[in-house]
Structures are given as structure tokens and as C-alpha cells.
Amino acid sequence: MMEIVRIYELEKMSSEDRERIMKRAESESASIENDVRMILENVKKNGDNALFDYMNRFNKVNINSENVRVTKEEIKEAYERAGKELIDTMRLLAKNVRKFHELQKPKDWMSEISPGLIAGQVMIPIDTVGCYSPGGRGWFPTTMLMNIIPAKVAGVRRVIVCTPPMEDGSINPGSIVAADIAGADEIYKLSGAQSIAAMAYGTESIPRVNKITGPGGIWVVTAKKLVKNVVGIDVEAGPGECGILADETANPDFVAADIITQAEHGNDSSGLLVTPSMELAKKVQKKAGILASRLPKWRKEFVENSLAKYGAIVVTKTLDEAIDFINDYSAEHLEIMTENPLQIMKRIKNAGAIYLGPYAPTSAGCYCSGPNHVLPTGPMGKLRGGLNTEDFIKKVTFEYPTKEGLGALKDAMLVLSDYEQFYAHGNAIRIRFEE
Numbered sequence: 001m002m003e004i005v006r007i008y009e010l011e012k013m014s015s016e017d018r019e020r021i022m023k024r025a026e027s028e029s030a031s032i033e034n035d036v037r038m039i040l041e042n043v044k045k046n047g048d049n050a051l052f053d054y055m056n057r058f059n060k061v062n063i064n065s066e067n068v069r070v071t072k073e074e075i076k077e078a079y080e081r082a083g084k085e086l087i088d089t090m091r092l093l094a095k096n097v098r099k100f101h102e103l104q105k106p107k108d109w110m111s112e113i114s115p116g117l118i119a120g121q122v123m124i125p126i127d128t129v130g131c132y133s134p135g136g137r138g139w140f141p142t143t144m145l146m147n148i149i150p151a152k153v154a155g156v157r158r159v160i161v162c163t164p165p166m167e168d169g170s171i172n173p174g175s176i177v178a179a180d181i182a183g184a185d186e187i188y189k190l191s192g193a194q195s196i197a198a199m200a201y202g203t204e205s206i207p208r209v210n211k212i213t214g215p216g217g218i219w220v221v222t223a224k225k226l227v228k229n230v231v232g233i234d235v236e237a238g239p240g241e242c243g244i245l246a247d248e249t250a251n252p253d254f255v256a257a258d259i260i261t262q263a264e265h266g267n268d269s270s271g272l273l274v275t276p277s278m279e280l281a282k283k284v285q286k287k288a289g290i291l292a293s294r295l296p297k298w299r300k301e302f303v304e305n306s307l308a309k310y311g312a313i314v315v316t317k318t319l320d321e322a323i324d325f326i327n328d329y330s331a332e333h334l335e336i337m338t339e340n341p342l343q344i345m346k347r348i349k350n351a352g353a354i355y356l357g358p359y360a361p362t363s364a365g366c367y368c369s370g371p372n373h374v375l376p377t378g379p380m381g382k383l384r385g386g387l388n389t390e391d392f393i394k395k396v397t398f399e400y401p402t403k404e405g406l407g408a409l410k411d412a413m414l415v416l417s418d419y420e421q422f423y424a425h426g427n428a429i430r431i432r433f434e435e
Helices: 015-023 026-032 035-046 048-059 072-082 084-103 141-152 173-182 190-200 218-226 250-257 278-293 295-310 319-329 341-344 362-366 378-382 405-421 424-431
Strands: 007-009 109-114 119-127 128-132 158-163 186-189 212-213 241-246 270-275 312-315 331-337 352-354 393-401
Touching: 007 173, 007 278, 015 109, 015 295, 015 312, 015 319, 035 048, 035 190, 035 218, 072 084, 072 173, 084 173, 109 405, 119 312, 119 405, 128 141, 128 190, 128 250, 128 278, 141 158, 141 173, 141 190, 158 173, 158 190, 173 186, 190 212, 190 218, 218 312, 241 341, 241 424, 250 278, 270 295, 270 319, 278 295, 278 312, 295 424, 319 405, 331 362, 352 362, 352 378, 393 405
Parallel strands: 007 312, 128 158, 128 212, 158 186, 241 270, 241 331, 270 312, 331 352
Antiparallel strands: 109 119, 119 393
16 A cells, blocks of 8 residues: 655654645745736736636636626525535534634623723624635535625625636536525635635626635635735635644544545645654554545545645654644644643644544534634644634724813823824823813
């Protein structure tokens, strides 16, 4: 059986191998940045003409202003084609996702900061959001739910969705149903960097949005990075990543099954096991090859290619070393399969989402558990966690002092305004106390 993922001993690992594993698909993003920039500028300048030309060239479908938006009739047909079992399942997931994200919703508050000065914070939802849901290498109705439901829970007025069409120009019925269940206001048949450009700049057919969310391949991720000074973006969720921290108590079959879950997303994904147990490492390596061989040919090829480039089993001397390595890696999905995962979790500093124990595969988070599976990839896990309700809310502060409240702070304010030489600021305070 072919070894689809290589074992490295940390103390013998080359700096080149470590850097490749740590960076994963980030290097591929840099190589296409100029091409993506050209697409963005073309759509910005030429609107629909450029947008639909790219759809024809890249997706080989005739998308135009007449058929780019999914109609009510297409939504109705999608429900008929999806079938009751899938629809019921998506409604179950939607219920869990909605419940979880309702709990995340922040509340308005105010307090008397000092005598006569009330201040606080109000939560104002973003007005218009664009959600991207990938396709092409598969269809992801669950991503529709994970993007749209938090936005609607937050109170976003208008949520539009862009997702790739199939070869016949239609949208996968499961994706349409999921978007509708989640509460999408509009669904568009668009893909790739050109769809990000359309939402960021607006075209004749596509509205300009305030923020763009959703995962995608390197073309989508790179496009989002390049428009983030024009429009808000979310977690820069790129190619799938699964990091596993395990000790000798872990079940090697479970670990092997999980290390290939994100790798099957595509050739630019990754899977990583870090463990102080060489015995576990060898068993996982062998079993992963067996499990991958049972996948459909195209998924098997994704696993083999992505693990060859960005996958690894890293064996450390101690569990402490393993924790340090996994923190440096900053995995999109981090599984902890150790004797006491709750204790180990307290030492985790960087991860998009954490899955604890032998019965928490990333698959659970991808489907029905409730927490969001739109997660930061690459180095972004060192800065934030996954997509959440607060991503769709502006926290706006207010203050409401009485004359007495302002007067109590007047002298201190004037000292500071004079020191900073902002004399108009000081005058705006003084004038309120002139007789």
C-alpha cells in the first residue's frame, strides 16, 4: 500500500519541509495574484460584459443578465428535485446553526461611566452582505447555511449569494434549497474571482455589498484579499485544513480517517498529525493509505496530491513540543485526541475551531453540530476564529452626558485638548459653560 502521507521526526525535519507544511497553499495564492488583480480591475471597469465573459471562458456556460439570477420557478423546481430526505436534513442542520448563532448575538448595553455621563454600545447589522458558496469540485449546501443564517440572525437586511453553475447553467438543487431555507434574498450563478469582483464593485446585474463572506479555492481567497480595502471580508477561508494533535491513547483508525477529510477537498488542501508517539504515527500512515484507496478516483487523487504537497505526520519528543508545533501551524480545523483533551485545549492559542475527543471528527462540524464551519485558514487562525454572528454586526458606541456630567470632566478635557493643540476641540467644551 502506497504511503500517502510522510512521517517526519521534528528534530530531523529540514527548515524547507517545515516552511512548506506551515505555509501550505499560501504560496500558490501569491503565484496567481497578478492574474486575479486583472480580473478584478476588468470587472470593476467593464461590469457585466467582463463578468459574463469570464463565466463563459472559465465555466463554459452562457450566463447573461437574463439568466444570472435564480428565479422563483428554479427555486420551486429545486425543492422538487432535492427530495424530502435531503430537505428535512438541511432543515435539521439549519435549526442547530440558527440556535448556536442566536447564542452568539451580542446585546446593546449602557452604563453610567461617571456621574452624569451615560455611555454604551448599540448593535447595528450590516445592511447588505454577499455570501460565496463554492462548487465545481462538489456542492456544499451546508456552506449556504453557515454563511446566510448568521447574517440573518444578526439582522442583515439583504443577503445575496453567488455560487458556481453546473455545466448546463443551472445551480445544484441542494444548494438552492439550502440558500432558500437559510433566508437568502437573491441567488446568482457566478463563480471565482469574478464573482468576488462583482459583489465588491457592483455591476449592472449584481448589487454592490458591504461585506463578503464564504470559503473558496485560492482564486476566491486571493480575490477577497485584494478587495478588502474596498469591502469588508470575513475569515479568508481557503483550501481545507485539518490538524490533529494526538497522543498514544488515540485510536489510529479514527486519526487516519480524519487526516484525509480536508485533503479530499482539492489539490491545494492539507492534513497534519502531530504526536509524540511514533507507534501511532506508523499505524496512521498505513491506515490512511488504505482508507484513501477506497475513495472514488477523483477524491482519492485530491487526497494523494494535497497530502504529498502539504500533508505530514510530525513526531515530536514530547507532548509539549507537539502543542507548540500545532499552535505554530494554526489549523483551520484542530482535533485533539489526547488523554485529557479539555486540559490540552487550555493550551491552544491558534485554531479556527477545536474538536475534542475521539467522537468529534471535523465532519461533525461540517454538518449538523451547529458551530460555523467557515473558518480561517493559513496564518489567519492566529488572528481570529470562525465566521460568527458578530461578523455581521457593527458595534456602535454612544455617550449621553448631562451638563453636570460634562462639567465634571471639563477641566481634564481642556488640559488634554490644549496639550494636543486642538484648540477648536477645547472651545467646543468651553462654549457650553459660558454665561
